[in-house]
Amino acid sequence: MALLLFIIVLIMMVYALRHILFTLSRLFGQQRHPYIDIDSAQWPLITVFIAAHNEEKVIAGCIEALLNSNYPADCLRIVPVNDRSADRTRDIIDSYVLAYPGRITPYHRIGGKPGKAAALKDALIHAQGDIAIIFDADYIPGRGLLKQLTSPFFDPEVGAVMGRVVPMNAGVNLLTRMLDLERSGGYQVDQQARMNLKLVPQYGGTVGGVRLSAVDAVGGWHDNVLAEDTDITYRLLINGWKTIYTNRSECYEEVPEDWTVRIKQVKRWAKGHNQVLIRYWFPFVTSSYLTLRERVDGLLLLLVFIMPPLLLIGWLLAIILYFFNEGSLVSTLIPVFALMAYGTMGNFAAFFEITIAVLLDGNRHRLLLLPLNLFGFIISLFAISSSVGSLFIDHIFKRDMVWEKTIRYRKV
Incomplete structure (x- = not known):
């Protein structure tokens, strides 16, 4: 279990580094238009x-x-x-x-x-x-x-x-x-x-x-x-x-x-x-x-929606290891877990990417909402993990796809 947890942490770190690279490119790189x-x-x-x-x-x-x-x-x-x-x-x-x-x-x-x-x-x-x-x-x-x-x-x-x-x-x-x-x-x-x-x-x-x-x-x-x-x-x-x-x-x-x-x-x-x-x-x-x-x-982009269930598995492994008296290993990985919790999910815009985007858009006051995005992150984490399980069940039972239309709110 410790080895699997370490592999998960490494994968999450790859995504964190990917977002750091993207952020630096947007700030200091040549902008291609x-x-x-x-x-x-x-x-x-x-x-x-x-x-x-x-x-x-x-x-x-x-x-x-x-x-x-x-x-x-x-x-x-x-x-x-x-x-x-x-x-x-x-x-x-x-x-x-x-x-x-x-x-x-x-x-x-x-x-x-x-x-x-x-x-x-x-x-x-x-x-x-x-x-x-x-x-x-x-x-x-x-x-x-x-x-x-x-x-x-x-x-x-x-x-x-x-x-x-x-x-x-x-x-x-x-x-x-x-x-x-x-x-x-x-x-x-x-x-x-x-x-x-x-x-x-x-x-x-x-x-x-x-x-x-x-x-x-x-x-x-x-x-x-x-x-x-x-x-x-x-x-x-x-x-x-x-x-x-x-x-x-x-x-x-x-x-x-x-x-x-x-x-x-x-x-x-x-x-x-x-x-x-x-x-x-x-x-x-x-x-x-x-x-x-x-x-x-x-390939990293393709795997983005696999990361939520992988992250949940990592959290579960950390809890299990803790109760098996592997607390020293878990405590060593806590800083890494903190980083991956804030910076891994590409389609939810990692927090530092959001920060730079807000600054580039000239809307600094919106940064006050940044801590609340952790709430949305957690909800999406479980929603996506549920979707991954649903896809697996669909494949086993040959169920047809169901298209969920997004509701509109504009007044007629």
């Missing part, structure tokens, strides 16, 4: 998909923002993907189709496999052009965002692009403020550092785009996963396509405003991410298209 300044070009035809399921509260805002984009109207196709909505989503979409003839082509899906991945797979067949930009219905893109997300595709090696997600409802309550800190650390520091260091930026499924010919070349869009974004990120990387992160390309989302919704969201992310881990870890580490640093970073 290779495509951000392209404003005038022969812009390609793109199709913008809006994933929508019972989105009557938010769909109008996303459509209006896209209609006000500075992307050439004759090169832009807007396709709201209405996936079996039971509210007024269809009526709202159709009202915009009538008001803006020729600019919006709705895709009303009344059957088929449930879930965002399945809906997008069906809708992508109707894309025009080789570039698909995807938004969730609660996102509000700025006027210049489509150009910023499209410009990296002038590089023929780019298969996917991801922008920065910023919460619009951060001031609602304590949870939204904590999630705002998490998003800041995850994008402002973590994603940008991976871009700086030429590691593995991740396509996030919204506020981003994919090259459809690249997706077809790697086997098409998969609808049998909960994390279609992570799935396509790794399949593209395995086959030699680059993913680009553009930190200055901001888009605004709603984050969960109550803990029940947040826990369901995190569990869905964890289950989907670990599905990708099971499928692609070996093809990824053996891909001839990747450098050693990309393989190491990509």
Whole structure:
């Protein structure tokens, strides 16, 4: 047990060092924004998909923002993907189709496999052009965002692009403020550092785009996963396509405003991410298209949602060793456990990454909330560990995946 505990501590230390490296890169390294300044070009035809399921509260805002984009109207196709909505989503979409003839082509899906991945797979067949930009219905893109997300595709090696997600409802309550800190650390520091260091930026499924010919070349869009974004990120990387992160390309989302919704969201992310881990870890580490640093970073990213149950196992082993009179060993490891508790969970933005992100964003007063993030950390720890167990049970009993939609809060 002592040996297993020591191995767990070493693994956690690797993640802690990874976050330190990312933080130093964001503070002192060369910041890579290779495509951000392209404003005038022969812009390609793109199709913008809006994933929508019972989105009557938010769909109008996303459509209006896209209609006000500075992307050439004759090169832009807007396709709201209405996936079996039971509210007024269809009526709202159709009202915009009538008001803006020729600019919006709705895709009303009344059957088929449930879930965002399945809906997008069906809708992508109707894309025009080789570039698909995807938004969730609660996102509000700025006027210049489509150009910023499209410009990296002038590089023929780019298969996917991801922008920065910023919460619009951060001031609602304590949870939204904590999630705002998490998003800041995850994008402002973590994603940008991976871009700086030429590691593995991740396509996030919204506020981003994919090259459809690249997706077809790697086997098409998969609808049998909960994390279609992570799935396509790794399949593209395995086959030699680059993913680009553009930190200055901001888009605004709603984050969960109550803990029940947040826990369901995190569990869905964890289950989907670990599905990708099971499928692609070996093809990824053996891909001839990747450098050693990309393989190491990509594998660490794949393992992120395995760390919570591993951490819980470490705590349990420490307690058992203590009661077996191995207290000296446990006391020696206490400083290491303190470090790994504060700095290991990549998708929750390690505390020092959050600190630097807040300082870079110019919102120093938000640092007062930093100690409270430990509370969110503990809740996510158990939620993700539960999700890992659920995935194992799903595999044994051949249970179907269940998509848990995130509730919207905006007033109609």
